[in-house]
Amino acid sequence: MLAPIGTYLHSFPGGLKLKHYKAMSCQQSLPVPRLPLSAEYVIPVSQHSGSEDKLIVTVGQKVLKGTAFSSSEQATGAAIHAPTSGLITAIEARPVPHQSGLKALCVIMEADGEDRWAEMNPCPDYQELTATELITQVRAAGIVGLGGAVFPTATKLAGTEKIHTLILNGAECEPYIACDEILMQQAPEKIIQGAQILCEILAIPQAIIAIEDPMENCQKSLDKAILQAGAEALIKVVKVPMLYPEGGERQLVQVLTGEEVPAGGLPLSLGLLVQNVATVAAISDAIIHGKPLLERIVTVTGNGIVAPQNMVASFGTPISELVDFCGGYTPSIARLIMGGPLMGLALNSDSLPLIKASNCILGLSSADVSSTQPEFPCINCGFCVSVCPAGLLPQTLQTMIRSENFSALEPLHLEACIECGCCDYVCPSHIPLVNYFRYGKDQLQQLAIDKQKSTLARERYELREQRLEKQQTERRARHQKRKQALAGSADKQTSIAAAVARAKAKKQQPEGSDS
Amino acid sequence: MEFSTSGAPHLPAQTRVNKIMLQVLLALIPGTLAMTWFFGIGVLLQIILAIVFALALEWAMLKLRGRPPGLALRDYSAVTTAVLFALCIPPLAPWWISLIGMIFAIAIAKHLYGGLGNNVFNPAMVGYVVVLIAFPLELTRWLPPTELATSIPSILQSLQAVFFGNLPAPLNWDAVSQATPLDVLKDGVEQNLLISEIRQSPIFGDYGGHGWEWVANFFALGGLWLLWRRVISWHVPVAILATVIFLTLPAWLYDPSVNPVPLQHIFSGALVLGAFFIATDPVTGCASRRGKLIFGLGVALITLSIRLWGGYPDGLAFAVLIMNMFAPLIDRYTIPRAYGQPK
Ligand code: SF4
Numbered sequence: 001m002l003a004p005i006g007t008y009l010h011s012f013p014g015g016l017k018l019k020h021y022k023a024m025s026c027q028q029s030l031p032v033p034r035l036p037l038s039a040e041y042v043i044p045v046s047q048h049s050g051s052e053d054k055l056i057v058t059v060g061q062k063v064l065k066g067t068a069f070s071s072s073e074q075a076t077g078a079a080i081h082a083p084t085s086g087l088i089t090a091i092e093a094r095p096v097p098h099q100s101g102l103k104a105l106c107v108i109m110e111a112d113g114e115d116r117w118a119e120m121n122p123c124p125d126y127q128e129l130t131a132t133e134l135i136t137q138v139r140a141a142g143i144v145g146l147g148g149a150v151f152p153t154a155t156k157l158a159g160t161e162k163i164h165t166l167i168l169n170g171a172e173c174e175p176y177i178a179c180d181e182i183l184m185q186q187a188p189e190k191i192i193q194g195a196q197i198l199c200e201i202l203a204i205p206q207a208i209i210a211i212e213d214p215m216e217n218c219q220k221s222l223d224k225a226i227l228q229a230g231a232e233a234l235i236k237v238v239k240v241p242m243l244y245p246e247g248g249e250r251q252l253v254q255v256l257t258g259e260e261v262p263a264g265g266l267p268l269s270l271g272l273l274v275q276n277v278a279t280v281a282a283i284s285d286a287i288i289h290g291k292p293l294l295e296r297i298v299t300v301t302g303n304g305i306v307a308p309q310n311m312v313a314s315f316g317t318p319i320s321e322l323v324d325f326c327g328g329y330t331p332s333i334a335r336l337i338m339g340g341p342l343m344g345l346a347l348n349s350d351s352l353p354l355i356k357a358s359n360c361i362l363g364l365s366s367a368d369v370s371s372t373q374p375e376f377p378c379i380n381c382g383f384c385v386s387v388c389p390a391g392l393l394p395q396t397l398q399t400m401i402r403s404e405n406f407s408a409l410e411p412l413h414l415e416a417c418i419e420c421g422c423c424d425y426v427c428p429s430h431i432p433l434v435n436y437f438r439y440g441k442d443q444l445q446q447l448a449i450d451k452q453k454s455t456l457a458r459e460r461y462e463l464r465e466q467r468l469e470k471q472q473t474e475r476r477a478r479h480q481k482r483k484q485a486l487a488g489s490a491d492k493q494t495s496i497a498a499a500v501a502r503a504k505a506k507k508q509q510p511e512g513s514d515s
Numbered sequence: 516m517e518f519s520t521s522g523a524p525h526l527p528a529q530t531r532v533n534k535i536m537l538q539v540l541l542a543l544i545p546g547t548l549a550m551t552w553f554f555g556i557g558v559l560l561q562i563i564l565a566i567v568f569a570l571a572l573e574w575a576m577l578k579l580r581g582r583p584p585g586l587a588l589r590d591y592s593a594v595t596t597a598v599l600f601a602l603c604i605p606p607l608a609p610w611w612i613s614l615i616g617m618i619f620a621i622a623i624a625k626h627l628y629g630g631l632g633n634n635v636f637n638p639a640m641v642g643y644v645v646v647l648i649a650f651p652l653e654l655t656r657w658l659p660p661t662e663l664a665t666s667i668p669s670i671l672q673s674l675q676a677v678f679f680g681n682l683p684a685p686l687n688w689d690a691v692s693q694a695t696p697l698d699v700l701k702d703g704v705e706q707n708l709l710i711s712e713i714r715q716s717p718i719f720g721d722y723g724g725h726g727w728e729w730v731a732n733f734f735a736l737g738g739l740w741l742l743w744r745r746v747i748s749w750h751v752p753v754a755i756l757a758t759v760i761f762l763t764l765p766a767w768l769y770d771p772s773v774n775p776v777p778l779q780h781i782f783s784g785a786l787v788l789g790a791f792f793i794a795t796d797p798v799t800g801c802a803s804r805r806g807k808l809i810f811g812l813g814v815a816l817i818t819l820s821i822r823l824w825g826g827y828p829d830g831l832a833f834a835v836l837i838m839n840m841f842a843p844l845i846d847r848y849t850i851p852r853a854y855g856q857p858k
């Protein structure tokens with residue numbers, strides 16, 4: 001029985017109607033331009049939310065485009081590759097676009113300008129692959145979720161649960177970001193092919209592509225590609241109303257199925273596999289052409305950019321080159337953001353490299369950014385509650401976190417916060433709620449680690465105590481025995497006689513009377 | 516190129532506390548004008564007086580607490596408190612009623628509890644209840660709606676009443692003041708009169724008190740505007756009004772001769788003003804939607820109980836303060852279910 005997913009739409013609580021500003025970068029003709037080769041590339045070794053990978057290249061090594069830099073035997077890894085051909089000049093810690101602002105290990109590569117491909121392993125007859133082979137190839141191609149969460153795709157595919165629907169997420173709901181919209185217009189066939197590959201190999205009977213209401217052009221191009229691929233029975237395009245953060249995986253699942261992903265679980269536990277459209281296109285490239293994930297469509301936009309547009313750019317390129325390609329900054333540029341205006345990361349410099357998570361480079365003008373107005377106390381207005389898609393009480397959470405009352409957070413489910421920023425945006429007191437929630441989550445994690453440590457220590461201590469006590473009692477018992485042995489040899493006879501007498505007396509008593 | 520950074524989100528905030536308060540004040544204008552129309556210039560006089568005291572006290576308290584007063588004075592929260600208080604007291608009450616009310620509202624209920632956002636009790640209602648208990652005489656000297664009045668105090672006479680506490684001859688309090696419809700209703704019921712007999716009094720209008728019902732209409736209009744602007748959520752007003760109707764409807768249906776029609780309950784006294792403007796005070800209310808519903812239900816229950824069995828003709832102020840006490844408890848038991856938690 002198939003669930004008629006997408007036939008009826010549901011809703012999620014809260015959310016924001018935002019101006020989307022997507023047209024700003026979408027005035028160009030397709031296909032979008034490709035950024036020219038850069039002289040130097042800086043490729044962070046870990047670009048996903050999985051485990052660390054092992055580097056397999058060395059300084060001074062010449063590599064071809066597509067050569068793997070790391071191998072990832074681990075289930076949660078995702079490899080990185082040479083974005084072009086050239087020489088590895090260094091492997092060292094460099095600043096990377098990351099929340100922590102810390103440096104991270106990077107492979108630094110000098111391009112030789114030839115852009116020569118390494119030998120690839122195309123597999124146009126994907127039908128012959130087994131699921132395990134598919135997953136191995138996806139991992140080797142370094143594919144991660146390109147919607148921004150950069151979760152290793154292979155890990156998502158490796159579940160054992162039965163998947164009944166593949167959901168392709170094209171509902172790019174954050175303002176300004178248009179890379180998926182462009183992709184769906186420019187290369188819909190790749191998305192369809194990727195979906196077919198996943199469905200075929202993982203035996204998924206149906207797939208839906210979720211796009212937002214105003215994406216008329218995408219619907220047309222996708223429908224055409226579905227028709228050309230003869231996949232009408234398999235893939236369906238579903239329009240969902242435009243409401244931020246609908247493109248969030250959990251919210252999209254809720255809108256399409258009316259169900260919630262259980263806390264701590266994945267959509268997989270509902271029989272759903274959710275993939276971003278760009279991720280699926282990358283899977284198609286990786287399987288059919290053997291191409292690893294080296295580049296992506298990036299939206300470079302905002303009032304702080306002279307000529308906003310979308311482009312294909314390789315990972316490791318300095319962000320400044322993308323901006324230069326768009327004519328540079330306008331004089332009003334105030335903030336540079338990787339990602340969207342609600343969940344994006346403010347960058348301190350444009351010399352940082354482009355990474356797999358970089359769906360958008362947003363230059364906000366001084367008029368666009370929040371002027372730093374002083375914070376008011378929370379007035380409990382409840383605006384935050386009414387927009388929270390996770391059903392939380394942001395005002396209570398922030399009070400508890402501020403007073404460091406972390407034990408009170410448990411019934412409030414801070415962990416369900418998706419950091420969408422809706423509450424923060426509507427707060428009339430201008431409390432940096434998301435910042436507090438990030439801090440609170442960090443602290444909770446730290447507490448959990450500490451607790452684990454202390455439990456371990458306590459267990460060890462208790463075990464030791466038990467052991468000591470046991471030794472003590474044993475020793476005492478031994479002593480006792482020896483004493484008895486010494487004293488008892490004399491009156492053994494009498495004690496035996498007494499015992500016999502006792503037993504006799506007991507027998508003569510009426511039954512049950514001694515209870 | 517280097518850039519300054521900050522945490523997400525990066526959009527300018529949608530609104531600000533002072534804008535919220537300003538909208539509440541705007542929404543009070545129609546009702547206030549209606550009240551001035553029916554009860555004279557004294558209404559505006561009390562509002563101005565209370566605002567002046569409130570701002571002075573707010574400034575003084577912030578100074579005492581070592582906070583920069585500029586910002587807080589511009590958040591309009593003290594002004595809102597002052598206006599709500601002033602709308603509750605008789606238009607010709609002496610000036611010191613306002614002063615004492617504001618001392619308890621602003622200095623004690625607000626700042627001694629930690630200032631905006633930290634107060635437990637609704638400041639305007641604390642101020643009102645204190646003067647109501649301490650000065651019952653002054654607080655019952657309500658004026659009749661101008662159309663029913665035998666003698667209408669002029670502006671000058673109103674000023675004299677407010678600032679010197681006496682009325683120039685030939686006016687006197689007995690001639691000028693009149694019991695409110697709720698007083699009349701309560702007295703009548705206590706004398707075992709039938710509702711139809713009580714309603715003979717010209718003080719009653721079509722369904723509430725004469726004049727009062729129009730004031731309530733205009734406050735409701737402002738309240739609906741706030742709802743539409745989403746400055747307040749519907750939960751508290753709807754819970755209050757629905758509870759009042761559901762509880763008084765059966766009694767009225769059972770015996771309309773001794774039980775007033777539900778609309779009479781709603782359109783007299785401070786119920787509409789309270790439902791939209793007082794019980795919706797966010798700081799001292801409940802956090803979650805369910806909590807707000809329970810809060811409103813409680814306010815309505817207590818208000819009705821006081822009206823029926825208590826010593827005061829109207830009980831909204833007490834009801835709000837009592838529910839303020841329960842708000843933290845309600846909050847504790849109405850935490851909404853988070854996404855992904857078992858239903
Ligand atoms: S929106 Fe801001 S001020 Fe309002 S309740 Fe939430 S945290 Fe408090």
Ligand code: SF4
Binds near residue numbers: 387421422437
């Ligand atoms: S950031 Fe967290 S708490 Fe705030 S609205 Fe989003 S999910 Fe809710």
